[in-house]
Amino acid sequence: MSDNASGPAAAPAPELLEELRREQRMGGAGTEDAARSIPVIDLSEGVHSQAEIDDLLWDAAENHGFFQLVGHGFGAAELDRAFAMAQAFFELPREVKQQYPLREASNAGWEYMAQVRPSTGTADHKESYQVTRPRMDGLWPDDEELAGFREAMLLFEAKAWRLAMRVLSSFARKLGFADDFFTAAHDPSSPRYQSTLRLLHYFGSEGGDTPGGQWRAGAHTDFDCLTLLFQRDGQGGLQVCPGKERESGAWTPVPPDSARITCNIGDMLMRWSDDQLRSTLHRVRMPLAGEDAGDRYTLAFFAQANCDQLIRGPQEKYPPILARDYLNQRIGANFAALQAHDDAS
Numbered sequence: 055m056s057d058n059a060s061g062p063a064a065a066p067a068p069e070l071l072e073e074l075r076r077e078q079r080m081g082g083a084g085t086e087d088a089a090r091s092i093p094v095i096d097l098s099e100g101v102h103s104q105a106e107i108d109d110l111l112w113d114a115a116e117n118h119g120f121f122q123l124v125g126h127g128f129g130a131a132e133l134d135r136a137f138a139m140a141q142a143f144f145e146l147p148r149e150v151k152q153q154y155p156l157r158e159a160s161n162a163g164w165e166y167m168a169q170v171r172p173s174t175g176t177a178d179h180k181e182s183y184q185v186t187r188p189r190m191d192g193l194w195p196d197d198e199e200l201a202g203f204r205e206a207m208l209l210f211e212a213k214a215w216r217l218a219m220r221v222l223s224s225f226a227r228k229l230g231f232a233d234d235f236f237t238a239a240h241d242p243s244s245p246r247y248q249s250t251l252r253l254l255h256y257f258g259s260e261g262g263d264t265p266g267g268q269w270r271a272g273a274h275t276d277f278d279c280l281t282l283l284f285q286r287d288g289q290g291g292l293q294v295c296p297g298k299e300r301e302s303g304a305w306t307p308v309p310p311d312s313a314r315i316t317c318n319i320g321d322m323l324m325r326w327s328d329d330q331l332r333s334t335l336h337r338v339r340m341p342l343a344g345e346d347a348g349d350r351y352t353l354a355f356f357a358q359a360n361c362d363q364l365i366r367g368p369q370e371k372y373p374p375i376l377a378r379d380y381l382n383q384r385i386g387a388n389f390a391a392l393q394a395h396d397d398a399s
């Protein structure tokens with residue numbers, strides 16, 4: 055899922071509050087460590103055996119939490135079309151987009167500068183539109199407003215789902231689950247499916263690196279199992295802070311390359327793997343002086359287990375919990391942390 059849903063706020067678990075406190079400490083600028091890089095893994099046929107791919111993905115997920123895929127099967131023209139469609143959506147008049155407002159508890163619809171991160175206490179400088187298949191009633195622009203949008207987005211979502219399931223099946227094997235364990239847990243034919251495709255648009259030029267920290271997206275971890283992020287050449291700003299570097303506040307830039315798909319582990323898979331795989335803090339900073347201060351567009355697919363799936367790690371480090379309850383706890387912890395932010399300021 056994306057990380058902005060609201061909804062019934064359950065009592066936050068102590069480990070979640072601690073995570074949020076850590077995120078709040080990471081709200082400051084920190085430093086950039088461009089020497090550190092994140093792994094790039096080639097999925098092309100004939101390059102690595104499946105066993106090697108399993109090892110490479112596991113190592114990247116365990117030690118970095120972030121990695122990039124090439125040879126993933128998405129062609130340049132197909133990506134160009136999806137981004138052109140996303141851009142066309144954001145270019146619709148505001149009155150049109152306002153007809154399809156984000157239903158926060160559903161992770162579906164359009165929001166504008168509405169996502170406040172506990173790490174910063176301020177709204178991200180962006181607008182976004184989320185597609186969560188079973189929750190889209192009344193949220194699609196019609197063909198007169200934007201011809202072909204719905205079909206294009208559903209096609210793209212399905213292809214992103216397939217790639218996400220391929221990566222998750224590698225993790226399933228390593229965790230001692232059946233190959234199709236996570237595929238069944240993210241079944242798109244179920245009304246309880248809750249994986250989400252999110253189109254993001256960060257605004258150009260009004261930027262500048264505002265002291266005190268105004269972020270295109272404030273530091274956070276994702277709530278889901280696995281996120282696939284599609285970026286565009288030259289539209290940079292994404293940074294990650296691997297777990298063991300957290301206290302140092304040193305951030306690694308993630309190269310914006312249209313041909314690579316960036317992946318990161320979310321909190322749900324961290325729990326499902328008994329903390330063997332790590333969700334990783336990331337954020338999108340404003341362009342610095344001298345950098346391209348134009349718009350940034352990204353597409354993100356959040357693979358998030360269906361509501362009714364039981365999350366139970368192989369070693370049962372944590373008590374089993376339904377995906378729905380886990381998310382409500384995580385959302386509740388976010389609210390509590392935002393409240394603490396307000397109280398402190």
Ligand SMILES: O=C(O)CCC(=O)C(=O)O
Nearest residue numbers: 254271276292338352354
């Ligand atoms: O747009 C990006 O580069 C990152 C988006 C992100 O981290 C999110 O929406 O969770």
Ligand SMILES: [Fe+2]
Nearest residue numbers: 274275276336
């Ligand atoms: Fe994220």
